[in-house]
Amino acid sequence: MLHLRAVCPPDRTGEAIRILRAHTGTAHLVVHHGVAVAPEGDLIEADIAREAADEIIESLCGLDLDHTGGITLEALDTAVSDAADKAEEAAPGEGADAVVWQELVGRSGEESRLTWTFQAFLTIACLLAAVGVITNSAVTIVGAMVVGPEFGPLAAIAVGVVLRRGDLVKQGAVALLGGFPIAMVITLGVVLVGNATGVLEVSKLAENHEVDFVYQVGIASLIVALLAGAAGMLSMTSAKSAALVGVFISVTTVPAAGYAVVAAVAGQWERCLYSAGQLLVNLIGIVAAAAIVLTLRRRGQRSRVTERPLSRG
Structure with a gap:
C-alpha cells in the first residue's frame, strides 16, 4: 500500500474526493478542510493500492493538482485493515508488478x-x-x-x-x-x-x-x-x-x-x-x-x- 497526500484548492476538493471514492483501490479516505497553508486549500489523505497509484495520480493531475496544489506518496510497510485488504484485492494486477510512473x-x-x-x-x-x-x-x-x-x-x-x-x-x-x-x-x-x-x-x-x-x-x-x-x-x-x-x-x-x-x-x-x-x-x-x-x-x-x-x- 501507498499513502497519498494531496493539497487541493477548495473548488477542486469535491472532484478529487469523487475520483478517490470511485476507485476500487482506495481505502481510508480522509479530508481536512482548510488546513493547508502554502498553497492554501484542503488536505486529502488516502491509502491506495500500489497497482492503482498510477491511474489515481493521473486522474488527480487531470485536475491540475500537480500545479495548483501538490501530490505526495510514501510507502506503507504495514496496513492492518480489512478495507486495505479489499482495496488491494480489487485493484488490477499485483502490487509487486505495478509501475508508479511519476515515482x-x-x-x-x-x-x-x-x-x-x-x-x-x-x-x-x-x-x-x-x-x-x-x-x-x-x-x-x-x-x-x-x-x-x-x-x-x-x-x-x-x-x-x-x-x-x-x-x-x-x-x-x-x-x-x-x-x-x-x-x-x-x-x-x-x-x-x-x-x-x-x-x-x-x-x-x-x-x-x-x-x-x-x-x-x-x-x-x-x-x-x-x-x-x-x-x-x-x-x-x-x-x-x-x-x-x-x-x-x-x-x-x-x-x-x-x-x-x-x-x-x-x-x-x-x-x-x-x-x-x-x-x-x-x-x-x-x-x-x-x-x-x-x-x-x-x-x-x-x-x-x-x-x-x-x-x-
Missing part, C-alpha cells in the same frame, strides 16, 4: 544528476578499479562495481526514451559524458604518480590474468549487459532495490574505465582500446534492455487498466 520519473531524475556526490562516488569507483587491475585483485574490482553510481543516469536515459522525456535523456547523458572523463582523468593522475613512486606499478599488467575479463569484450559482454539492464529496470519499477546490488556486480562499466586508464599508462594500447569498447558495449546494452523492459511493462499495465473492474458508485 519512476522522480527517482530517475534524482539519481541521474551530475552532482559532487555522484562525481565523488564515480571517481572513487574508478580508482578502486584501477587499483584492482594493478594488484590483480578481482575482489577490488567487484568493490568498484558496487560503488559505481552509473546505473542512475543509464536508467534515466531509458526512462526518457520510453516516455519521450528529453530532459531525462539529456540529464543522464550529461552525467555520463561529464562524469566518466573527469573520473578517468583523476584516476590517470593518481596512477601516474603511483607508478612514478613505485606504489602502483603498472609494468606487470600483462601478467595479471585474474582481471582479464574486464577488457575482454565480446558477445558475452553484451548478453550480460542486456540481462543487467533488464534486472535493474525491473528492480526500479517494482521497488525491489536490493536486486540492484546484483546488477552493479554483474557489469563492467567502471572497471573497464579503470582498466583503460591503467593500460594507457602501461602503454598497452590494444587493451586500452578493448576496455573502452567494453565500457561502450555495457552502457549501450544496459540502456537498450532497460528501455525494452520499461516498454513491455508500460504496455502490460495499460492492458490491465482497460480490464479494471467497474468503479464503486
Whole structure:
C-alpha cells in the first residue's frame, strides 16, 4: 500500500474526493478542510493500492493538482485493515508488478544528476578499479562495481526514451559524458604518480590474468549487459532495490574505465582500446534492455487498466 497526500484548492476538493471514492483501490479516505497553508486549500489523505497509484495520480493531475496544489506518496510497510485488504484485492494486477510512473520519473531524475556526490562516488569507483587491475585483485574490482553510481543516469536515459522525456535523456547523458572523463582523468593522475613512486606499478599488467575479463569484450559482454539492464529496470519499477546490488556486480562499466586508464599508462594500447569498447558495449546494452523492459511493462499495465473492474458508485 501507498499513502497519498494531496493539497487541493477548495473548488477542486469535491472532484478529487469523487475520483478517490470511485476507485476500487482506495481505502481510508480522509479530508481536512482548510488546513493547508502554502498553497492554501484542503488536505486529502488516502491509502491506495500500489497497482492503482498510477491511474489515481493521473486522474488527480487531470485536475491540475500537480500545479495548483501538490501530490505526495510514501510507502506503507504495514496496513492492518480489512478495507486495505479489499482495496488491494480489487485493484488490477499485483502490487509487486505495478509501475508508479511519476515515482519512476522522480527517482530517475534524482539519481541521474551530475552532482559532487555522484562525481565523488564515480571517481572513487574508478580508482578502486584501477587499483584492482594493478594488484590483480578481482575482489577490488567487484568493490568498484558496487560503488559505481552509473546505473542512475543509464536508467534515466531509458526512462526518457520510453516516455519521450528529453530532459531525462539529456540529464543522464550529461552525467555520463561529464562524469566518466573527469573520473578517468583523476584516476590517470593518481596512477601516474603511483607508478612514478613505485606504489602502483603498472609494468606487470600483462601478467595479471585474474582481471582479464574486464577488457575482454565480446558477445558475452553484451548478453550480460542486456540481462543487467533488464534486472535493474525491473528492480526500479517494482521497488525491489536490493536486486540492484546484483546488477552493479554483474557489469563492467567502471572497471573497464579503470582498466583503460591503467593500460594507457602501461602503454598497452590494444587493451586500452578493448576496455573502452567494453565500457561502450555495457552502457549501450544496459540502456537498450532497460528501455525494452520499461516498454513491455508500460504496455502490460495499460492492458490491465482497460480490464479494471467497474468503479464503486
